[in-house]
Amino acid sequence: MATTTNALPQIHRTARGFCITSAVWFVIGTLVGLTTAIEFIAPDLLGNISWLVLGRIRPVHTNIVIFGFVTAGLLSVSFYMVPSLLRTELYSEKLGMITVLLWNIAVAAAGITLAMGYTQGREYAELIWPLDLVVVLLFGLICFNLFMTVKQRKEPLLYVSVWYVLAAVILSAITYCIGNVIWVPGSGALAGMPDAIILWFYGHNVLGLLLTPLAVAVAYYVIPSASRTPLYSHTLSLVGFWSLLVMYSHIGTHHLLQTPAPTWLKVVSIVGSIGMIIPVMVVLINLWYTAKGKLGQIQADVGAKFVLAGSVIYLFTCIQGPAHSLPVVQRITHFSNWVVAHAHMGVLGFAGFIALGGMYYILPKITGKPIFSKSLAELQYWLVLIGMSGFMIGLTMSGLIQGHGWRSGETVYRLLPQLHHYNIFRGAMGVLIVSSALIFLYNIIRTIFFNPGGQASGVGKES
Amino acid sequence: MNLKMTPKAVIFGGTFILAAIVFAVVYWPWAKRIQTPSDIHRSRTPAENAGRATYIANGCVYCHSQSVRYLDWGLGAERVAQAGDYVEDRPILLGSERTGPDLSQEGGEHPDDWHVAHFINPRFTRPHSIMPPLAFLGDKKISTLIAYVQGLGYKDADRRMERQRFWKEKAIEAYEAGPEANVKWLHGHVPEGWRKIPNPYPTTEAGLRRGRRIYQGFCIGCHGPVGDGMGPAQPHIYPPPLNFTILKGRGISGGILYYQIMNGITGTAMPYFKRELESEKIWDVGNYVAVYFIGETDANAEPRGIDASWEP
Numbered sequence: 050m051a052t053t054t055n056a057l058p059q060i061h062r063t064a065r066g067f068c069i070t071s072a073v074w075f076v077i078g079t080l081v082g083l084t085t086a087i088e089f090i091a092p093d094l095l096g097n098i099s100w101l102v103l104g105r106i107r108p109v110h111t112n113i114v115i116f117g118f119v120t121a122g123l124l125s126v127s128f129y130m131v132p133s134l135l136r137t138e139l140y141s142e143k144l145g146m147i148t149v150l151l152w153n154i155a156v157a158a159a160g161i162t163l164a165m166g167y168t169q170g171r172e173y174a175e176l177i178w179p180l181d182l183v184v185v186l187l188f189g190l191i192c193f194n195l196f197m198t199v200k201q202r203k204e205p206l207l208y209v210s211v212w213y214v215l216a217a218v219i220l221s222a223i224t225y226c227i228g229n230v231i232w233v234p235g236s237g238a239l240a241g242m243p244d245a246i247i248l249w250f251y252g253h254n255v256l257g258l259l260l261t262p263l264a265v266a267v268a269y270y271v272i273p274s275a276s277r278t279p280l281y282s283h284t285l286s287l288v289g290f291w292s293l294l295v296m297y298s299h300i301g302t303h304h305l306l307q308t309p310a311p312t313w314l315k316v317v318s319i320v321g322s323i324g325m326i327i328p329v330m331v332v333l334i335n336l337w338y339t340a341k342g343k344l345g346q347i348q349a350d351v352g353a354k355f356v357l358a359g360s361v362i363y364l365f366t367c368i369q370g371p372a373h374s375l376p377v378v379q380r381i382t383h384f385s386n387w388v389v390a391h392a393h394m395g396v397l398g399f400a401g402f403i404a405l406g407g408m409y410y411i412l413p414k415i416t417g418k419p420i421f422s423k424s425l426a427e428l429q430y431w432l433v434l435i436g437m438s439g440f441m442i443g444l445t446m447s448g449l450i451q452g453h454g455w456r457s458g459e460t461v462y463r464l465l466p467q468l469h470h471y472n473i474f475r476g477a478m479g480v481l482i483v484s485s486a487l488i489f490l491y492n493i494i495r496t497i498f499f500n501p502g503g504q505a506s507g508v509g510k511e512s
Numbered sequence: 513m514n515l516k517m518t519p520k521a522v523i524f525g526g527t528f529i530l531a532a533i534v535f536a537v538v539y540w541p542w543a544k545r546i547q548t549p550s551d552i553h554r555s556r557t558p559a560e561n562a563g564r565a566t567y568i569a570n571g572c573v574y575c576h577s578q579s580v581r582y583l584d585w586g587l588g589a590e591r592v593a594q595a596g597d598y599v600e601d602r603p604i605l606l607g608s609e610r611t612g613p614d615l616s617q618e619g620g621e622h623p624d625d626w627h628v629a630h631f632i633n634p635r636f637t638r639p640h641s642i643m644p645p646l647a648f649l650g651d652k653k654i655s656t657l658i659a660y661v662q663g664l665g666y667k668d669a670d671r672r673m674e675r676q677r678f679w680k681e682k683a684i685e686a687y688e689a690g691p692e693a694n695v696k697w698l699h700g701h702v703p704e705g706w707r708k709i710p711n712p713y714p715t716t717e718a719g720l721r722r723g724r725r726i727y728q729g730f731c732i733g734c735h736g737p738v739g740d741g742m743g744p745a746q747p748h749i750y751p752p753p754l755n756f757t758i759l760k761g762r763g764i765s766g767g768i769l770y771y772q773i774m775n776g777i778t779g780t781a782m783p784y785f786k787r788e789l790e791s792e793k794i795w796d797v798g799n800y801v802a803v804y805f806i807g808e809t810d811a812n813a814e815p816r817g818i819d820a821s822w823e824p
Contacts, residue, residue: 088642089642092634092641092643092644092645093633096633097647103574103644104570104571104573105569107571108571108574169603170568170571172573196519199519211522212522216522219523219526219527220527220530224530227538237603238602238603238604239542239603240600241601242541242604243541244601244603246537246538246542250534250537258530294525294529299533299536299537302537304608307579307581307582308579308606309594310541311541311544317537380583384609385609385610388608460585460787461586462788465642466640
């Protein structure tokens with residue numbers, strides 16, 4: 050046990066590295082997002098600054114928040130959680146730290162190249178080929194480190210969180226290669242409709258096979274641990290895991306229902322989308338039955354509180370998702386801000402909340418010190434919860450105006466003045482989200498580097 | 513149930529499921545893809561391809577779809593997207609949002625000079641627009657971007673562009689012949705029936721207020737705040753936007769104003785507004801221009817039919 054307050058344990062360096070990574074990119078990514086929101090309100094404010102033009106910084110925002118903030122945050126928890134659940138140490142902290150460093154270089158390079166206009170122009174698969182290779186290499190390094198950790202484990206049984214993390218990293222490496230059409234270095238694209246199909250196969254699986262399994266893994270770890278209860282059902286874990294892989298991964302074409310994609314493929318994607326209710330509900334039932342009667346313990350820990358909120362938002366997101374896949378709903382929602390609201394609920398509300406909660410939860414374990422300020426963490430919780438919910442509600446309303454307006458013959462241009470106030474509201478909610486990110490960064494930096502507090506309940510003890 | 517989850521089960525099971533799915537929903541649609549170009553398809557020119565690269569680099573795809581649906585009303589609704597339209601698109605640019613309008617059939621909708629003004633600052637031609645100004649691209653990139661946009665719709669776009677060029681020549685000829693000849697030319701292309709129709713509704717305070725609001729949202733960028741044709745788009749447009757004053761005493765009528773607003777003047781930067789403005793809005797903005805800028809209105813003049821029930 051460390052006796053001085055500032056000595057950090059040698060182990061868990063990778064988890065700390067990814068945690069700081071996530072906190073830094075959370076601030077940068079949401080600031081870029083706020084900039085886009087401002088450009089929707091005042092398009093001439095930052096006019097003619099090429100690297101700040103809306104079309105360039107939108108992918109900067111999405112790539113940074115997805116890979117820099119949420120994925121890095123969930124990986125931070127994974128790099129602590131997986132060794133801990135397997136009663137061993139991470140195979141190589143050194144390799145982990147190299148991964149962290151390279152991850153940051155890759156995210157920064159992604160932001161810079163996109164802002165400079167170097168893009169493949171495919172939504173969520175924008176990165177140019179050399180960066181694609183770096184991302185694949187990174188997934189490879191993570192897979193290797195985690196697989197070797199599994200190999201040296203002292204705990205013979207694999208807990209459900211470990212299944213999800215292993216599946217997420219290996220399947221994401223594969224879908225990343227396929228979705229980015231990595232064998233065509235120049236355009237990174239197929240020609241014609243197959244390009245749209247492969248793109249949305251991938252775009253959908255960024256959430257389906259990367260963020261969702263990692264976030265579910267973290268929830269499966271935090272909820273039972275914080276409520277000090279064994280997981281409700283192993284059977285439900287199995288059903289949830291395998292049905293996620295089967296259902297989530299094949300339904301990307303529900304983004305293309307109104308395009309000339311093959312009809313049979315649309316039918317498959319709609320049926321699978323409705324089927325998504327199975328993996329979602331099974332996981333939530335499993336988690337919430339575990340938490341039954343233990344809400345007090347969960348609320349007492351700010352990390353677990355974030356994770357529980359993330360699981361509730363997961364429910365909302367995944368009620369919306371299957372509903373959107375119905376053609377009758379999509380006639381109104383498609384192409385509108387409704388979808389933008391849904392995406393923010395999924396990435397920030399579900400996966401982002403669980404990433405934040407997971408990091409808060411493991412922070413005392415990976416630093417050996419308590420969280421610097423619990424009240425700041427509570428403040429951050431409410432800021433991001435209100436910010437995300439308000440954002441979601443405002444853009445949903447704006448999307449309904451667009452969808453119904455277009456459907457009844459209004460042109461895009463005619464509706465713009467009606468959307469203006471909702472765009473202002475979105476910007477205001479964005480300010481809350483950015484504030485929350487700043488608080489998080491401050492809290493993380495203070496906790497890890499400048500922590501006057503005493504010792505937490507034993508680093509390394511818990512496993 | 514106590515199925516043992518080993519690392520092998522997770523890794524190979526997961527990979528096997530994914531492989532099956534990739535085969536079914538990615539490979540199979542690719543193997544069975546439509547490779548026949550559609551009836552309107554043609555290959556893009558080098559300039560159009562350069563413009564497309566600019567379109568991609570600046571993320572135009574995030575706000576503009578290129579995917580007309582059977583349920584759409586706006587521009588391009590006459591031609592629902594077909595798989596054969598995209599056979600050479602790498603990447604395909606269907607888009608996922610319509611913060612701006614769909615561009616599938618944008619080619620030939622406006623003449624090139626309208627696009628120059630619009631790209632330099634979209635609010636020059638479209639005051640409510642929230643599109644970013646693209647002047648930073650410079651003239652060369654803007655001109656290739658225009659080439660690309662004017663090719664959207666392929667052969668249909670080519671036909672429209674031919675029509676734009678044909679009428680542009682006539683419009684310039686008329687403009688350069690002086691106001692008298694220009695007005696005569698403009699009125700001469702309005703069908704006779706329309707020319708004779710006075711504005712059937714009386715001038716009211718409310719109607720003028722509505723007209724002003726429409727004017728500010730749709731017309732002010734070219735025709736300017738006082739209707740002298742000196743709006744911010746003016747330096748980029750030729751023939752320049754009309755100075756309404758020259759219409760005075762030259763046989764203007766409510767019907768002519770209505771027709772020109774509804775149908776536009778192809779070849780010039782004056783677009784048609786039939787998709788965006790309904791009857792009352794067109795009569796109101798026409799009368800606003802007549803009262804304030806021309807100084808001569810035929811609102812509620814003879815011949816008129818039975819007064820509408822709302823008339824005071």
